[in-house]
Amino acid sequence: MFVALCVLFMWPSYDVIVADLVSVVIPLVKLKKSTKVVFYCHFPDLLLARHTTFLRRMYRKPIDFIEELTTGMADMILVNSRFTASIFAKTFKHLHARGIRPAVLHPAVNVDQFEKPHSYKLNFLSINRFERKKNIDLAVSAFAMLHTLEGNIHQTSNLADANLTIAGGYDRRLRENVEYLEELKSLAEREGVADRVNFVTSCSTAERNSLLSQCLCVLYTPTDEHFGIVPLEAMAAQKPVIACNSGGPVETIKNGETGFLCDPTPKDFALAMAKLIQDPEMAKRLGEQARQHVNESFSTRIFGQRLNQFLLDVAGNKQD
Template identity: 55%
Template sequence: MADRRNTKLRIALCHPDLGIGGAERLVVDAAVELTALGHHVHIFTAHHDRKRCFEETVDGSFPVTVYGDFLPRHIFNRLHAVCAYIRCVYVAICMALLWPRFDVVFADQVSAVIPVLKLKRGSKILFYCHFPDLLLAQHTTKLRRLYRAPLNWIEQTTTGMADCVLVNSEFTASIFSSTFTRLQAQGLHPAVLYPAVNVHQFDTSSKNPPDLSFIPGLPADGHTFLSINRFERKKNIALAISAFAILVRQQEKSQSTMVPKELVRLVIAGGYDQRLAENREYLQELKTLATEEGVADLVIFVPSCSTSQRNALLAACICVLYTPKNEHFGIVPLESMAAQKPVVACNSGGPKESVQHGKTGYLCESNPASFATAMSLILQDPSRAEIMGKDARKHVEENFSRQVFGERLSTVIQDLLKDSL
């Protein structure tokens, strides 16, 4: 058997829309690290806006080719899933017809491309399942169930055609097995490849304190709790506000043992799109909740937070609150720990695998009282946050850095090909 450990491979990545979301970040990280390891990498996609994308996709690190951007994303604001399937399959057809064989094709999100990609004999297909799409879709009416039924069948059937299936966490692996029961019965067990974070982007210098001029009124010597998430109801940001309100009331009753409330803030930042009704409505709901909880003057909202603003907030806060329950994985805890900040998160889903309870943060029940208890521990002893932050950074460097991710992915690919020659 030939040893392919040092072989430079031709690797294609097939992704629906190369924007700036978490799935796109993972695909770009895969391309960056596989390129750094000497492989010849090429990304294929149905959409790539050079003005709204990750820098690595336009700096010449690897080629990006777009096919099918002329195809509709929806039909009268309906049939989004069908249109996504059509666009992605078109990309796969162009890859199969117009390009020579790749050693490996890394596909994600839309498994319908797999049978088309397998038409190119000799190419191994690796599919990365971020989460079963059929669980993300709505099945609330009979019409929706009828619409989704063939798509759900296609998703399970075509996922099973991949030569290797990866998922982003043990939590997602368990959901995968309980959802795709037919694949489970066939003995398909996905392997876990955790997403990664570029730890060096959070390196800071004590000579250059974070620029927080975009948040007027934030106490320079204050203690800031930070929540970073998209303004969507499923992110459960209300939990952070209610927990913060409990913490503030505790301070008012015991001011001698805690920081004065005038120096404590909660900053809620994250992705916000004015065009989306849910974003607009949820932001207003959160502001209303802050008023009802009596902490409106202590809660600061930063919608449409830029990368530089996010990094400044991470550098300035004492702790990050991560509120989604049963999150598939969650990249925010990794970013927070890479920035040397402890994380308070729900004791469910991906954070159970990324946050070390009592060492790099706290895993809590999904209720305000539990979160407030963890927040109080950190607020009462700032040195605790500093020690946990250092442990958190080391934890991410050793287990979730982009370099570790790339090496593990390369090993998966090499193992997939080891019997090919």
């Protein structure tokens, strides 16, 4: 809100203003005559807020109304995935009835930051915040089930050398982070794989890149993820991704070409993991194809070109 007020009073004019995350600023910046507004909606905020009690629902009711009202004031609405576009239509029914359809602009990654030499050790990597909605349990259970498939995996695959690294954002001040980490450790104990599951909390960007460079593949376990930047980072690092067959990853991962899209069950994930263990050359090939795919479709260069075209269109300067 403060930034919106600064834009309103401190600068004379703009052709287009891009608003990100919250829509409540849109009516303010549109007070500038002839200024167009593009709103980039990552996910409807009202679906992220809790409506668990009567008081919460009453508190959120006017806020949710204002969100839809102000979102509809944008001259163009962008969303981060086709999945989010479908949720947008179901959530903002009045806007949908008015014929408002958001365009899709997928986020991007800087491919060049992943330039280290690539190795393919028998290490599966999960990168996510330590939150229950990220479904990291699936990675632990799939890794454990992988060992029950040992009789079906070629003996030269050295399954005994395989391990799982679970890394991600962690804040000891957040109760859920602390509790969920302990739950995952307990699950690894119960599954009998605690000695082969490593936990890395709050890893830096450099640590993340190092982990990516040394893994066989990345396990991405959330279901119905709005977009999911981790699969792009993994593929940019030349690693295949095994992910749930829902949400944003369906739009970024080419099944069988840059990774595998699976039902969110330990068995399906374990079977996909077994394929890569049995055929390291497949892992290498999928990784190479993955990097090329990201470079061609999800690089910052491509993102910039697409965003620029959207801005030109909304400003009325359409180019052929």
